[in-house]
Amino acid sequence: MSWEDVFKLLGAAIFSLGGGGALVFGLSSWLGKVWAGRILGKETHRLNLEVEAAKRSLDLIKENTLRFQNDKILAYRAVVEIIARILATFDSYESNRLSATDAAARFDEFNEHRIRVYGYLAMLAPQAVMDAQDVLMDYLLKICNNTDQYEWARVREKALVAFNAIRADIGIDKSPITYNGDL
Numbered sequence: 001m002s003w004e005d006v007f008k009l010l011g012a013a014i015f016s017l018g019g020g021g022a023l024v025f026g027l028s029s030w031l032g033k034v035w036a037g038r039i040l041g042k043e044t045h046r047l048n049l050e051v052e053a054a055k056r057s058l059d060l061i062k063e064n065t066l067r068f069q070n071d072k073i074l075a076y077r078a079v080v081e082i083i084a085r086i087l088a089t090f091d092s093y094e095s096n097r098l099s100a101t102d103a104a105a106r107f108d109e110f111n112e113h114r115i116r117v118y119g120y121l122a123m124l125a126p127q128a129v130m131d132a133q134d135v136l137m138d139y140l141l142k143i144c145n146n147t148d149q150y151e152w153a154r155v156r157e158k159a160l161v162a163f164n165a166i167r168a169d170i171g172i173d174k175s176p177i178t179y180n181g182d183l
Contacts, residue, residue: 068124069170075120076166079133082113083159086140090150107144114141129169132162152183 089106092098098106114137121133136158142148156179164176 072124072170075117075124076170078113078117078120079162079166082110082117083136083140085113086110086144087155090143090155094150110140110144125166126169129162129165132158132165136162 086106089098089103089110093100093103118133118137121130125133136155139148139154139158143150160177160179167177168174
């Protein structure tokens with residue numbers, strides 16, 4: 001065997017190992033990309049499912065919060081309506097436009113609604129609203145039972161305290177409203 005044959009044989013061996021190495025390297029690179037793509041696809045799918053579940057949870061929380069807030073507003077609206085009705089009765093009675101019998105019937109109606117609304121508020125309102133409501137209702141009841149006198153300025157003062165507590169609770173505005181009129 002000549003030197004030339006030895007170099008040819010060594011060159012062929014190196015070439016065949018290099019080609020096989022390149023083939024193994026290329027296949028392993030391709031296989032790595034395939035596996036990485038599959039793993040990434042599974043993780044992406046899992047994350048998408050988690051994001052969707054989180055969105056559903058947030059939507060449910062949002063819906064419950066809005067429903068609760070709406071229930072509060074309805075209960076507070078009922079408070080305003082019964083207060084307005086009894087104050088109109090006081091004004092009509094004080095100006096002799098309403099008989100004592102009719103005034104008594106309206107007081108009974110007021111008392112029934114007052115008790116119902118108190119139950120609604122007890123389920124929804126914070127203590128600050130309950131306290132202000134109690135002070136106002138106690139004063140109105142004293143007027144109805146002739147143990148205190150009807151004074152519009154005192155009613156307005158107590159009503160504004162209650163309304164400001166309501167406004168703070170439902171987040172309309174934290175600054176209190178005041179009466180700036182002449183009466």
